[in-house]
Amino acid sequence: MAEDNKIKAEEIKNEANQLFKEKRFIEAIERYTAAIDLNPVSTYYSNRAFCHLKLESYGYAITDAEAALELDPTLTKANYRRASANMALGRFKEALKDFKMVCKRVPGDKDARDKLNECAKIVKRIEFEKAIEADNNIPSVADSLDTTTMNVEDSYDGPRINEEEPTKSIFKNQKKLHKKYAFMILLAVRQMMMQAPSLIDISVPNDGKLTVCGDVHGQFYDFINIFNINGYPSESHAYLFNGDFVDRGSFSLEVVLTLFAYKCVYPDRLFLARGNHETDNMNKVYGFEGEVKAKYSEMMFKLFSETFNALPLAHVIQHKILVVHGGLFSRDDVTLDDIRKIDRLSLRQPPNEGLMCELLWSDPQPELGRGASKRGVGVQFGPDVTKNFLERNKLDMLIRSHEVKENGYVIEHEGKCVTVFSAPNYCDSVGNKGALINITPDMKLEYKTFEAVPHPQVRPMQYASQFSGLLGM
Structure with missing residues (x-):
């Protein structure tokens, strides 16, 4: 036998x-x-x-x-x-x-x-x-920058801040925004984010809608297509991008600078949450650090890192829907106030355990209870964990991202947990659809899916370390 x-x-x-x-x-x-x-x-x-x-x-x-x-x-x-x-x-x-x-x-x-x-x-x-960080006298990059001393050459033919809206079509022709303007946008967004709490309460515009998008992962042409098919940010159309703007795709810089530019134009209508890829360790492996250094400089990457450290960790829509990148927690007693109290500015990079880590890394599972994370970080949480958390915090549902889905989104845990992923044909190889969620003032949800669009012949993770061959799809 x-x-x-x-x-x-x-x-x-x-x-x-x-x-x-x-x-x-x-x-x-x-x-x-x-x-x-x-x-x-x-x-x-x-x-x-x-x-x-x-x-x-x-x-x-x-x-x-x-x-x-x-x-x-x-x-x-x-x-x-x-x-x-x-x-x-x-x-x-x-x-x-x-x-x-x-x-x-x-x-x-x-x-x-x-x-x-x-x-x-x-x-x-x-x-x-x-x-170096142990020396508290070392100033941040933001404190050492003076953009007024940076000259814009006469030969520069890209968009100029204060002369045209620094959004929409900046990068479609693969033109590079002048470093002076890129630094200006980064400094402005970092300052905004540092003044924001770790959990932000937001509302749907009375005369419009709020769109929640998941991971876009540097797929700039698919990212811009979201606006083409669903409308651009405006006073009546708010957007929440739920983390993982960068890495994997080779146009991460274009994605995040466009998002940050919109944040400057519509500070109360464009919301950004930190994902597990807005972190130094991920950026070292999956391409964003290499991309920024190739297109700009090491100093620019360090300023991105400081800005990512200031990104909020969660949003609550009209006191009813919690939106986080990863998921829920290894403890049963976590409240929204606990999330608000996370000192993300002091922590800077997410630790390997605790609330901040779990917000960025956890995943739902169909089984009851909790399980070991398939990722090796965070936890897996079942429908009972979701139900108990929502009831304890007087919420209706959880929206999260973090996982590629064949149809762009999946509704789980008896309708209480939704995953939305907005990078179609992830890494040019998975063949999945992207999705977004439109929410109206009466809190009705509309799920919209979309296919990938053509992009220049630049492979995913073009700027990644040589380890990308181990980690690609």
Whole structure:
């Protein structure tokens, strides 16, 4: 019987491998699981870890890689996949250990050696930055900038602040906004955000609507298409973009500068929440840091980082709907006041646990209760957790983003939890629709879906670190 199980497990593993090649990762996971149930060998766990990487379930990938290594400590692929997952989570020191092990076992692998060297550089740079931050006398970039001393060359033919509205069509032709104007926009938005609470109460315009959008991830042409099909921000049409404006897509700078410009024009009609990708660790891996440095400068990226640190963490629409990027909490007693009291300006980068972390990283699950996060950060929360939180805080529903969905949105937890994702054909490969939610003054919700539109031939994560090959879809 044992030998029969081994033969059957190998057949199922081969089926899973074929499903993986067809990018049917969820089905492949099911078949690898069936193979593991019959014969739990290290390679099946390692293969399943690779599927989880593709689905961005980094916590599950780490668990499977560790199970593989427990069965076979010499399985180099498992070290490689655990390193990949830790890199995706910004856990660079942990990733470095595995890359060292891979290079020790396969010293001639140039790809592994290059990744080891880059990971080591990131770890060294982070330690240097922490040492600098420990000196409280170091001024912020915002405090050291004087835009009045920056000259705009006569040859500059892009938009000019105070001469035309710095929105709508700035970047359609891939023209770059002058650094003086980019710095001016960033400084203005940072100042606005620093004066805002961590949780912002907003209302739907009496004579119009409020649109809630999820992740747009640097897909500028799809992002602008939202305005084309649904209307541009105005006094009667408010927008709330629920985090993850940047990374993955290679036009993140254009997206976030357009959003920030609209924030300057309509400060009470354009709302922005922080996502888990408006953070330094994510930006180092997924492209935004590289993009800003390529198009502008390191100083510009540092100012973006300071501005992201000031972004609010949550919004409540007319005392009825909570909107956060990730989700709910590992504790049952959290109130809206607890969210309001989060000192995000002092924390700056999200910690690895606690309310701020969970707001940015958590995901819903169909099962009751709470579960370990598939991402390795935050928690998974069930319909009972959602129901109890909403009742405790006298709310009707939760809107969140953070996860790609085939139709752009999903309604879960008996209609009390909605996920909205606004980056269609995510990473030019997933084939999903994007979605948005229009909310009228009487609090009726309209879900609108849309397809991807053409964009210049620039691949996703063009500016990402070489680790992007491990982490792409």
